[in-house]
Amino acid sequence: MRKTSKKETKTEFTSKPTKNLTNKSSLSSRKTLWIGITAIVLSVGYSFFLISCSQKENAEQADTSTNNVSLATYVGSKQCQSCHAEQQTQWNSSHHAQAIQEANAQTVLGNFNKATFRYNTIQSRFYKKGNDYFIETDGPDGKLTEYKVSYTFGVYPLQQYLVQFPGGRMQAIPIAWDSRKKEEGGQRWFHMYPDEKIDFKDQLHWTGPYQNWNMMCAECHSTALKKNWDPEQKAYHTEWKELSVGCESCHGPASGHIEWSKAASKETDAKKGFAFSLRSGWSSDWQFADNAPIAHRVKGPNPAIENVCAACHARSSQLTDGWNASPADEFTQHHNPAVLTEPLFWATGEQHDEVYVWNTFHASKMYANGVTCVDCHNAHTGKLLAxxxxxxxxxxxxxxxxxxxxxxxxxxxxxASCVSCHMPTRTYMGVDERRDHSFQVPRPDLSMTTQSPNACVSCHTAKNNQWAAKALDKWYGNEWRQRPHWANTFHQASSGKPNADQALMTLAKDTKQSAIVRASSLSLLRREARPEVIALAQLLMQDAAPKVRSEAVKLLETVEPGERWRLANALLDDANRMVRMETVAILADMPAEQLNDTDRQRWGRALGEYEQSLRLHSDFPSNSSQLGVLYLRQQRWNEARSWLLKAIELDRKFEAGYVNLADYYRLTKNDVLAVETLNKGLEFVPKGADLRYALALAYVRLGDVNQALPLLKEAIRLSPDNVQYAYVYAVALHDKAGPLQGIAALKQALEHLPNNGDLLSLLVEWLIETRNFAEARSYSEQYAGLYPNDPAIARWKQMIP
Known part of the structure; x- marks a missing residue:
């Protein structure tokens, strides 16, 4: 099971003000600003709990699924053995074949000979009763409870154990067996969160939703799995065609292949009865040109290979259920991949959090030049070819x-090993070292500016980046420093530097870059209804890469609904499911009654597909909440409340759930219940900055600014990088205690966020208002360095003597 981080249990949500928070063109408009701020709608942005890019920049936009795929049926891996004995033998030794197995003497690797393991105050026991395996550990109430092990989960370098719970759930015990050799530090029990105190009250306790096999793991550890979550019963009816990852996980249903194998003539079907071919020929596809040091492809790669592997070897969210009936479909028809942004990835695009392989590989020169997974890995063993x-x-x-x-x-x-420099490792799940697949040249110069790691100092731990850079200068000259890289642009954007926008827009339009890099640059661009941003969105909503289109449409988030519909509605008919869904999320508040009959039908089809996807995966609290937010935006009040309550029921510590439920009460004119909801949230999430911010706004709407101010101040302390908190707090102080108090709050915020244009702009306005012209001139010059083309600068010059 992928190790979930605490950050992941808190779904990011965006705020949508009814008025611009930074009106730089008119000082008088600031008087209405505070009213506008109190009407903020807090909503979960369209991003599933998990988050992975389109196959290629020139990928076909049409759905690549085949018409006959629904007619094929699964036959099981045992049916393959008689004709494919060698491949079957290889597969039997693979981690795929052992991804999940029934617990028995042949599959259990851990020490169940009355072994014990202490974690914090809990001492767990591992023992057998007859042929069955048991673990005594803390249950959902914190008390020691005996659990029978039903399945083993994984095999190397660690093995976890699954326990069956009511409601069809299978939960992963957090104490894993280190299956490495003893001389490598293995053959021991260890806890997945050794440095944290995870008890039964914690979101990440093993009995909770984020350690649930059905929700977090099953998709990629079984063949033809359907999760079958029932949100009303809060139960799973999960089913699969094969318990582990079998032949048909990659090749698709094989009944047609068996029929083909029995036919008298086999030459007529190049796919051999399958819906697609996974043909790959390294020796014939790669050749060296005369005196060339690097081979090149003489025949293009088979896109089906990458699509098959990406589904489980990418950081992504799942859009459909049972997608692997046709695993070679274009990846983004059934998954939404994560972009290369912090904190999942370093600014250089290298792995940071547990992101698997595909996302980083997609940004690499290897991928750009046609390298596929099976050029390096044996498809049946999963091991390297050398x-x-x-x-x-x-x-x-x-x-x-x-x-x-x-x-x-x-x-x-x-x-001297190639992979030491170009594929450095990072350890996940305590003992699992995984190599980065971005295949980058070490760049200690970028590490100095972005704090990203590099292979040089990761190996030479006693040295620093300056030492590494000088060594590279000595070996290769200074040219290596000049190689273009997006890292500084990404880092500046992630750090809130406004001057990164132009570089992001240039990068997004550069078709020489990989699709995932271009999409990542769009995701970092500030979503403001500026003409240049709208123009960029219009251009890239027509891009060949689905992931670029899906990120481009999100740039229209702050555009007025009618104009947003005009600009984006064509994508409701996009050939790619991911793009259609992102478009629905952007257009969700468009009143259907304002559409003509044709557009209303188009909208209904796309909306239904979007709702179905969210419902399929509404066992994620974030998805249930997103459904609630969708219905809020459509004023479907009863449905909105129902789904927002479901989100909180799934996870009592889901902060965004309380914020969104409180917003339901605000929109239905019940601020008293909004306050009660947010205070209840603080009982479960006492350090919730977002809860405090939303509660402060609720008190303001009730006319109690005195209650709001300390909440805003504490929200800033808990989340000092949140510009909106600082901005609203300053406005509140200005209106309550006078401009000098507001000015002091802005200056304090700028100590932490020195280059934020919103804070600077408001500070200049207030300094002019209080006739503090010397400071106004100084801050306006600082602002001009960030926004040289803003018309407010010329107006300030006229107002400052």
């Missing part, structure tokens, strides 16, 4: 690259 530099040497001439003249390390040492 274990040393000879693997890389198949495409990169050893005479040029596998030599001290290239890597400047002693031969046969770790530093």
């Amino acid at each position: 274990s040393d530099n000879s693997l890389c040497g198949r495409c990169h001439s050893p005479a040029v690259f596998d030599t001290p003249k290239h890597h400047f390390h002693q031969a046969a040492t770790a530093g």
Whole structure:
């Protein structure tokens, strides 16, 4: 099971003010600002709990699913053995085949010989009764309880154990068995969260939703799985065609293939009875040109290979259920991949959180030049085709690259290994080292500016980035520093630097970049209804890459509903499911009665698809909440309240759930219940900054600014990077205690956020208002350096003597 982080249990939500928070063109408009701020709608943004990019920039926009796929049926991996004995033998040894197994003497690796393990105050026991395996550990009430192990989960370098719970749930015990050799530190029990105190009250306790196999893991650890979540019964009716990851997980249902194998003539079907082919030929597809140090593809890669692998080896959210009946469909027809932004990824695009492989690989030069997973990995064992530099040497001439003249390390040492420099490892789940697949050249210069890691100092831990950069200068000259990279742009944008916008827009339009990098740049762009942003959205909503289109349409979030519909409604008919869903999320508040009959039908089809996806995966609290927010925006009040309550029932510590439910009460004119809801949320999430902010706004609507001010101040302390909190707090102080108090609050906020344009703009306005012209001039010059084309600058010059 993927190790969930605490950050993931808090779904990000965006605020949608009824008025612009920063009207830089008119000082008098500030008087209405506070009223506008109190009417903020807090909503969960369209991003599922999990989050992974389109197959290629020139990927086909049409749905690649085949017409006959629904006619094929599953036959099971055992049916393959008689004709494919070699492949079956290889698969039997693979981690895929052992992804989940019934617990028995052959599959259980852990020590159940009356072993014990202490975590914080809980001592767990591992033992057998006859042929069954048991674990005694803390249950949902914190008391020691005996649980029978039903299944093993994984095999190497660790193995977890699954316990059956009521409602069809299977939960993963957090104490795992380290299956590595003893000399490697293995053959021991260890806890998945060794440095945290996870007890039965915690969101990440093993009996809770975020350690649930059905929700978090089952999709990729079984064949043809359907989760079958029932939101009314709050129960799973999960079913699968094969318990573990079988042949048909990748090849699709095989009944047609069996029929083909029995036919007298087989030459007529290049796909051999399957819905698609997974053909790959490394030796024939890659060749060296005369004297070229790197091989090149002479035949394009098979996109089905990447689509099949991406579904489970990418950080993504699932859009459909039972998608693997046709696993070679274009990836974004059934998954929404995560973009390369912090904190999931470093600014360089390398892995940070547990993001698997595909996202980083998609941004690599390897992918751009046609490398596929099976060029390096045996598809049936999952193992590398070679274990040393000879693997890389198949495409990169050893005479040029596998030599001290290239890597400047002693031969046969770790530093001479290609992967040490170009695929550094990061450890997940306590013991699982995984190599980064962005295949980047170490850039200590970027590490200095973005705090991203690099292979040099990760290995030479006693040295620093300056030392590493000087070493590279000595070996390669200074040219390596000049290689273009998006890292600084991404880091500046993530840090809230407004001058990053132009670089982001340039990057997004650069078709030489990978689709996932371009999409990531769009995701970082400030969503303001500026002409240049709208123009960019219009351009890139027609891009060939689905992930670029889906991020482009989200740029229209702050545009007025009618104009938003005019600009984006064509994407409701997009060939790609992910794009259609993102479009629905953006257009959700468009009144259907204002549409003509044709558009109303188009809207209804797309909306139904979006709702179905959210319902299928409404076991995620964030998805239930998103359904509630959708219905809020459509003024479907009863449905909105029902789904918002479901989100909180699924996770009592789901902060955004309380905020969105409180907003339901605000919109239905019941601020008293909004306050009660937010205070209840604080009982479960006592450090909730968003809860305090929403509660402060609720008190303001009730006319109690005195209650609001300390809540805003505490929200800022808990979340000092949140510009909106600082802005609203300053406005509240200004209106309650006078402009000098508001000015002091803005200055204090700018100590932490020195280059924020919204705070600077408001500060200049107030300094002019109080006739503090010297400071107004100084701050206006600082602002001009960030927004040189803002018309407010010229007006300020006229007002400042």
